[in-house]
Amino acid sequence: DALAAALPMKPESYTADGTRIQIFANINLLSDLKLADEFRAEGVGLYRSEFPFIIRNDFPSEEEQYRVYKRIVESMGQREVTFRALDIGGDKLLSYQDEVEEANPFLGLRGIRFLLRNKDVFTEQLRAMLRAGAGGNSRIMFPLIASVDEFVEAKELVLQCMKELDGRGVEYNRDTKLGIMVELPSAVTLVEDLAHEVDFMSIGTNDLIQYTLAVDRTNEMVSKLYLAHHPAILRAIDRVVSVARSHRKDVSICGDIARDAKMIPFLLGVGIRKLSLSPRQMFEIQQAVEAVSMEKAVYAARQMLELSRISEMEEFLKNT
Ligand code: PEP
Ligand code: MG
Numbered sequence: 043d044a045l046a047a048a049l050p051m052k053p054e055s056y057t058a059d060g061t062r063i064q065i066f067a068n069i070n071l072l073s074d075l076k077l078a079d080e081f082r083a084e085g086v087g088l089y090r091s092e093f094p095f096i097i098r099n100d101f102p103s104e105e106e107q108y109r110v111y112k113r114i115v116e117s118m119g120q121r122e123v124t125f126r127a128l129d130i131g132g133d134k135l136l137s138y139q140d141e142v143e144e145a146n147p148f149l150g151l152r153g154i155r156f157l158l159r160n161k162d163v164f165t166e167q168l169r170a171m172l173r174a175g176a177g178g179n180s181r182i183m184f185p186l187i188a189s190v191d192e193f194v195e196a197k198e199l200v201l202q203c204m205k206e207l208d209g210r211g212v213e214y215n216r217d218t219k220l221g222i223m224v225e226l227p228s229a230v231t232l233v234e235d236l237a238h239e240v241d242f243m244s245i246g247t248n249d250l251i252q253y254t255l256a257v258d259r260t261n262e263m264v265s266k267l268y269l270a271h272h273p274a275i276l277r278a279i280d281r282v283v284s285v286a287r288s289h290r291k292d293v294s295i296c297g298d299i300a301r302d303a304k305m306i307p308f309l310l311g312v313g314i315r316k317l318s319l320s321p322r323q324m325f326e327i328q329q330a331v332e333a334v335s336m337e338k339a340v341y342a343a344r345q346m347l348e349l350s351r352i353s354e355m356e357e358f359l360k361n362t
Pocket of ligand 2: 249
């Protein structure tokens with residue numbers, strides 16, 4: 043890729059005053075892996091597993107899924123790979139899946155809700171992910187978690203799958219860490235309780251903005267209201283990061299806010315040390331990280347968390 047060759051990405055990222063920040067890749071298609079490597083991703087922070095499901099005419103078999111997931115683990119070696127379980131529903135529908143039409147699909151049978159309702163689909167995917175992780179450094183993350191109960195139920199299914207694989211003598215990654223996307227206001231409210239249960243959390247601002255501000259992320263009529271820098275969003279991020287850190291749980295951010303260079307001081311300032319974003323923006327984000335000191339970042343975050351108006355936030359961001 044000519045773009046990657048022209049951009050001299052360093053293998054590790056540090057702020058101007060030497061704080062280590064990890065930059066991971068969001069992967070949608072297997073073809074993104076090459077780009078992730080060229081931009082020296084430290085791992086895969088989010089693999090959106092819905093793509094192999096969307097391009098087929100029927101649910102892919104466990105074997106088919108295994109082969110896709112294995113390619114990711116193999117390409118990353120000992121680098122961490124976070125597989126996200128299927129996040130279908132909302133605007134991502136499967137042509138072969140006959141569900142009744144929903145009036146509000148984004149408030150409907152999406153993400154973990156779909157998976158817990160379709161346990162055969164879920165456990166096939168879990169087995170494929172567990173097996174693909176053998177010999178690697180893999181994690182599984184559940185999308186659209188709204189309650190502790192959903193995480194616990196999903197974790198039970200993972201343990202059940204592990205038992206089954208043990209029974210058949212099939213190899214898998216026994217150290218697979220289990221985590222959640224924090225992308226619903228309810229998860230933000232319950233973050234202390236969730237932090238007790240999970241191994242890690244990743245903040246998904248794309249949905250967190252949509253659900254916190256009640257702004258459909260796909261509706262152009264309200265796109266001006268879809269704001270990552272809304273005070274409610276910034277305070278939610280601050281809360282999640284500080285609770286996760288106080289519970290010593292790994293926390294990262296994989297929503298599009300992580301590829302917005304002007305938001306980097308805020309994210310680092312509230313304690314984010316791990317970003318996951320599309321490989322194409324990695325170089326720009328590494329530069330944004332290198333340009334800011336932690337002292338400045340903490341100061342910026344403190345100031346931004348005080349602001350109550352969107353207009354003040356915009357003024358602040360314009361002047362920094
Ligand atoms: C998010 O919601 O921020 C996210 C990363 O997931 P997706 O964009 O796939 O919904
Ligand atoms: Mg999401």
